[in-house]
Amino acid sequence: MxxxxxxxxxxxxxxxxxxxxxxxxxxxxxxxxxxxxxxxxxxxxxxxxxxxxxxxxxxxxxxxxxxxxxxxxxxxxxxxxxxPFKAIYAKIGIEFDAIDIVYLLRCMYPESSIKMEKSYLPSLLLSFQRSNTFWLAKLSMLKSLVDHTNYIKAESFLLYTLRSLEKDDVTQNPMYYAPNVLLFTCNLIEVCRILVSKYNFLGAYTEKIESILIKSTASFIEDIEDEFQLRELVFEKDYENRDSLDLLSKHNIVDIMNNKNMEKIALELWTSQYDVKGSLFTTSSALKIVAYDSFNKPRDILKDFFCFNWEYRTMDNFDHHLYQFEVWKTSMMAKFITEGLFLAILTIIFQYYLMEATQAATAVQSTFSSYSGESDPTTM
Incomplete structure (x- = not known):
């Protein structure tokens, strides 16, 4: 030198x-x-x-x-x-855990990076096995590449994830290196559900992974005595600008919320102005299926409505309304009561008009019967 x-x-x-x-x-x-x-x-x-x-x-x-x-x-x-952008930059960034630079490349070259995302999928999957750090960022990238992931790669990823979570040595567990365990758990569960929706045979792996994650995260939250520290974890945003409450509500992960401090935060938000938008009628799942598409946009009934359309037979593609914070008992009861009242009113209206129609039909039938009886010569 x-x-x-x-x-x-x-x-x-x-x-x-x-x-x-x-x-x-x-x-x-x-x-x-x-x-x-x-x-x-x-x-x-x-x-x-x-x-x-x-x-x-x-x-x-x-x-x-x-x-x-x-x-x-x-x-x-x-x-x-x-x-110009080159895919080798992203591959090197993933291999050397320079994930912040990979996101920089995606911001500087949005169109080019999206076109070449498929080329660095193998490097991204290998990075999970090579390092237990930066999993939250890697999971966010993996979600955009799920369409290019075949069954073997998905199974390999889930199998390695399951083995890592089951290890007794905490230093070999990716949860140990997660800066926010709650966000890490929500995003990993989200990836698992995306993969199992594509490959149903992977359900055995994803169920075990979700069980371990929920149990570990619930214990972690239970050990947090400082309510303000927990509040920081709950409201921290991920790489897609979503906090833990949004993800817990979206994926119905209610077991994690069985904690006194979490209930305090939930009840405080329930009575506050936190993200409360929309109409009260949109809390109805039945109305949401008919009136809105999977992107929460109003349907064109003449164009979209079809009784055999799979979108009308499942709620999996619909995000929960902001009133439907299913992570809280209060919100769950409000949703159930509101929809129950709506269905009860609908049933009463239907029953009323059905009775009116039945009575009218009976009156018409009796009129025709009496008329036919008077004009029948055999009855004279």
């Missing part, structure tokens, strides 16, 4: 005394090492990158930055040099 490289490696780039543009003092390798060691970017470094752009392959610099998990430097090089 040269003297200049040693000096610059252990000094701040902002206060360096050696000029980078002076090729007689520093060579190219020295500059790259300084960049990777510091993770700081200033005008002189960027000028040097522009200078060597035609002399050296900048793709290798980006790859090295990703391997070293240099987020700021990677962003600056891609932005300043206007480099």
């Amino acid at each position: 040269s003297v200049f490289r040693t000096i610059l490696t252990y000094s701040d780039l902002e206060s360096k005394t050696v000029k980078i543009n002076d090729d007689t003092i520093l060579n190219h390798d020295d500059i790259i090492d300084v960049m990777l060691e510091s993770n700081q970017v200033d005008n002189e470094v960027l000028n040097y990158i522009r200078k060597i752009r035609k002399k050296w392959d900048l793709e290798n610099i980006v790859s090295l930055c990703i391997m070293k998990q240099r987020y700021t430097l990677t962003h600056s090089v891609l932005k300043e040099c206007k480099l």
Whole structure:
């Protein structure tokens, strides 16, 4: 290692005394090492990158930055040099657990990254086995790639996940490294249900995984005595801007909520203005099936209504209304009572008109019977 490289490696780039543009003092390798060691970017470094752009392959610099998990430097090089997206960047980021850089690539190159997502699916699945960290981010990425996942890959992922959760050594359990156990559990259960909806034979794996997750998470929540700490966990957002309450309600994970502190938070939100929107009539599941599609948009009855359409026979594709916080007993009872009253009123109205129609039919029948009896000569 040269003297200049040693000096610059252990000094701040902002206060360096050696000029980078002076090729007689520093060579190219020295500059790259300084960049990777510091993770700081200033005008002189960027000028040097522009200078060597035609002399050296900048793709290798980006790859090295990703391997070293240099987020700021990677962003600056891609932005300043206007480099195109390549799937190898995402693959390297996944392999080296630089997940923040992978999300950076998805933000900078949305169209290109979506087109090439399928190419780095194998790397993403292997990353679950290679490392127990960043699972929440990886699960969010996996959900967008489920359509490209075959049965063997899905089974392998679920089998490894089950074995990891069953290990006695907590340091080998992905839940141990999750910054928010509640969000981790909800997202993993969501992935399991997406996979089992595609491959029904995987239900045995997903049931065991869900059972372990719910039991462990419920114990974890039970041990939290600080209500404010629990509140922070509950309202933290995932990579899709959803909190734990949204996911618990959507997937009916009610067993996790059997906790005094959770009940306090739930009751407080139930009486507050938290995300309360829409009409009270939309709490009816029957109305929702008929009037709304799976994206919560009003149906075109003339176009969409068909009695054998599978969307009308299941509620799996409908998100629960914001009034239907099924994680709370209060909300569950409100939903059941509201829908029960609606069905009772509907039944009474139907019964009333049915009786009216029956009485009218009886009167008409008796009239015709008497008329036919008077005109029949055999009765005279």
